[in-house]
Amino acid sequence: GQQLNQSPQSMFIQEGEDVSMNCTSSSIFNTWLWYKQDPGEGPVLLIALYKAGELTSNGRLTAQFGITRKDSFLNISASIPSDVGIYFCAGLGGYNQGGKLIFGQGTELSVKP
Amino acid sequence: GAGVSQTPSNKVTEKGKYVELRCDPISGHTALYWYRQSLGQGPEFLIYFQGTGAADDSGLPNDRFFAVRPEGSVSTLKIQRTERGDSAVYLCASSFQGHTGELFFGEGSRLTVL
Numbered sequence: 001g002q003q004l005n006q007s008p009q010s011m012f013i014q015e016g017e018d019v020s021m022n023c024t025s026s027s028i029f030n031t032w033l034w035y036k037q038d039p040g041e042g043p044v045l046l047i048a049l050y051k052a053g054e055l056t057s058n059g060r061l062t063a064q065f066g067i068t069r070k071d072s073f074l075n076i077s078a079s080i081p082s083d084v085g086i087y088f089c090a091g092l093g094g095y096n097q098g099g100k101l102i103f104g105q106g107t108e109l110s111v112k113p
Numbered sequence: 114g115a116g117v118s119q120t121p122s123n124k125v126t127e128k129g130k131y132v133e134l135r136c137d138p139i140s141g142h143t144a145l146y147w148y149r150q151s152l153g154q155g156p157e158f159l160i161y162f163q164g165t166g167a168a169d170d171s172g173l174p175n176d177r178f179f180a181v182r183p184e185g186s187v188s189t190l191k192i193q194r195t196e197r198g199d200s201a202v203y204l205c206a207s208s209f210q211g212h213t214g215e216l217f218f219g220e221g222s223r224l225t226v227l
Contacts, residue, residue: 042220088156
């Protein structure tokens with residue numbers, strides 16, 4: 001089945017540093033999304049990308065939809081302690097895929113004050 | 114409340130028992146989804162409803178798993194003859210309409226099968 005590979009699996013950074021994580025797939029997706037999950041909570045949508053090559057920002061977050069439609073990256077600038085959590089990429093195959101999001105394994109981010 | 118509500122938040126049961134997990138989506142959201150999340154993994158798709166009907170149930174692992182949404186709002190995920198491998202957090206999500214991927218998740222129901 002479809003799988004997404006996220007890297008790195010975990011990151012330990014100093015407050016104020018920039019962060020970059022990415023996601024690759026063997027299959028093409030028509031939509032890429034990035035979610036963040038805090039302990040004991042459900043994932044929360046950060047950014048949605050709908051067009052190949054699209055670059056979108058949301059505050060300190062920037063994400064890109066790869067031109068091949070098989071990858072995406074997420075950057076966080078000037079990290080702060082509340083950025084701690086698990087970041088998931090997710091891909092959606094197309095209109096006929098409905099809500100069948102395929103999630104990556106997650107990147108766990110730790111920020112040292 | 115304004116968000117997706119799931120009950121129970123925690124359920125401990127014995128192998129072989131029957132379990133029901135409930136999801137109350139955001140009012141007005143026509144699409145509802147069930148995902149399963151094991152420790153250290155991303156959410157895994159189970160089933161997607163558009164209104165009352167299951168639009169895609171391809172993620173249900175076997176016939177012990179069943180979900181309903183009889184009035185197009187609240188949904189129940191039903192697991193028969195539970196096995197230890199069913200232990201996971203079961204996440205429900207809703208969206209205003211399907212096929213965008215923009216889901217609002219509940220906090221999940223943590224199921225432990227002893």
